[in-house]
Amino acid sequence: MTLLELKNLHVALEDGTEIVKGVNLAVGTNEVHAIMGPNGSGKSTLAYALMGHPAYEITEGEILLDGVDIVELGADERAQRGLFLAFQYPHAIPGVTVTSFLRSAINAVRKARNGGVDDPIPVPEFRKRVLGEMERLKVPRELAQRYLNDGFSGGEKKRVEILQMALLQPRIAVLDETDSGLDIDALKIVAGGVRELVGPELGALVITHYQRILNYIKPDFVHVFVGGRIVADGGPELAHRLEAEGYEAFLPVEVGGGS
Numbered sequence: 220m221t222l223l224e225l226k227n228l229h230v231a232l233e234d235g236t237e238i239v240k241g242v243n244l245a246v247g248t249n250e251v252h253a254i255m256g257p258n259g260s261g262k263s264t265l266a267y268a269l270m271g272h273p274a275y276e277i278t279e280g281e282i283l284l285d286g287v288d289i290v291e292l293g294a295d296e297r298a299q300r301g302l303f304l305a306f307q308y309p310h311a312i313p314g315v316t317v318t319s320f321l322r323s324a325i326n327a328v329r330k331a332r333n334g335g336v337d338d339p340i341p342v343p344e345f346r347k348r349v350l351g352e353m354e355r356l357k358v359p360r361e362l363a364q365r366y367l368n369d370g371f372s373g374g375e376k377k378r379v380e381i382l383q384m385a386l387l388q389p390r391i392a393v394l395d396e397t398d399s400g401l402d403i404d405a406l407k408i409v410a411g412g413v414r415e416l417v418g419p420e421l422g423a424l425v426i427t428h429y430q431r432i433l434n435y436i437k438p439d440f441v442h443v444f445v446g447g448r449i450v451a452d453g454g455p456e457l458a459h460r461l462e463a464e465g466y467e468a469f470l471p472v473e474v475g476g477g478s
């Protein structure tokens with residue numbers, strides 16, 4: 220079943236510069252799609268636009284979640300409908316502990332799923348779930364009481380993002396370079412965590428520069444993203460080819476360049 224479908228999606232910056240130039244993509248449940256592309260090609264812009272970041276304007280096209288166009292919805296409503304984005308550069312929230320952040324996030328989703336009526340998770344259940352997931356994802360216990368991402372190492376931030384994802388149980392997870400900055404053990408844990416969550420209920424869009432994480436998250440489809448567009452599609456073998464050959468074969472041919 221198709222969970223997320225992008226139809227001719229165009230995204231522009233606030234000054235009108237078009238970054239994403241007509242993306243078509245369908246992600247089904249139980250599918251992992253990888254997006255690979257050069258720096259500055261618009262991958263994060265696509266991810267932000269999917270989440271409803273106000274700085275990125277959708278100028279044309281549709282984002283369908285379960286067949287419903289969500290382009291007009293705010294970021295909170297998209298999250299409540301099951302869209303989750305793990306950021307390339309997670310922000311710190313001084314004054315808010317990891318635990319209280321996670322509890323608020325869970326309760327916001329529960330409220331939405333309960334027809335707008337508060338349905339807070341009982342504290343013992345919350346404790347049990349958080350501790351269980353922290354154990355499974357090897358997130359150090361002491362991080363729970365610290366302010367979210369404040370002074371966290373790069374790898375700690377990424378692990379806490381996956382912790383958040385595991386607790387929120389989204390339907391579509393967009394991971395923007397979740398692998399960058401992770402040591403090898405953390406990469407395996409994070410990738411394993413993602414793979415375990417992907418199933419009949421979840422689809423994932425994994426943005427990455429390196430084939431390595433794909434050894435652990437095994438994508439079903441790989442898309443090459445250049446200049447704001449998907450320029451090639453394939454299976455896992457395409458990621459190996461990119462790792463070996465780079466993007467040159469996919470770059471636009473320069474016309475009239477002299478030499």
Ligand SMILES: Nc1ncnc2c1ncn2[C@@H]1O[C@H](COP(=O)(O)OP(=O)(O)OP(=O)(O)O)[C@@H](O)[C@H]1O
Pocket residue numbers: 232238256257258259260261262263264265274307
């Ligand atoms: N808020 C913004 N203000 C100005 N320019 C922006 C903004 N967001 C993105 N851009 C520009 O849009 C282009 C695409 O950026 P984007 O972050 O989407 O690339 P990317 O494919 O994620 O690159 P990387 O692989 O380096 O993460 C870049 O030229 C970037 O400078």
Ligand SMILES: [Mg+2]
Pocket residue numbers: 262263264307395
């Ligand atoms: Mg990026």
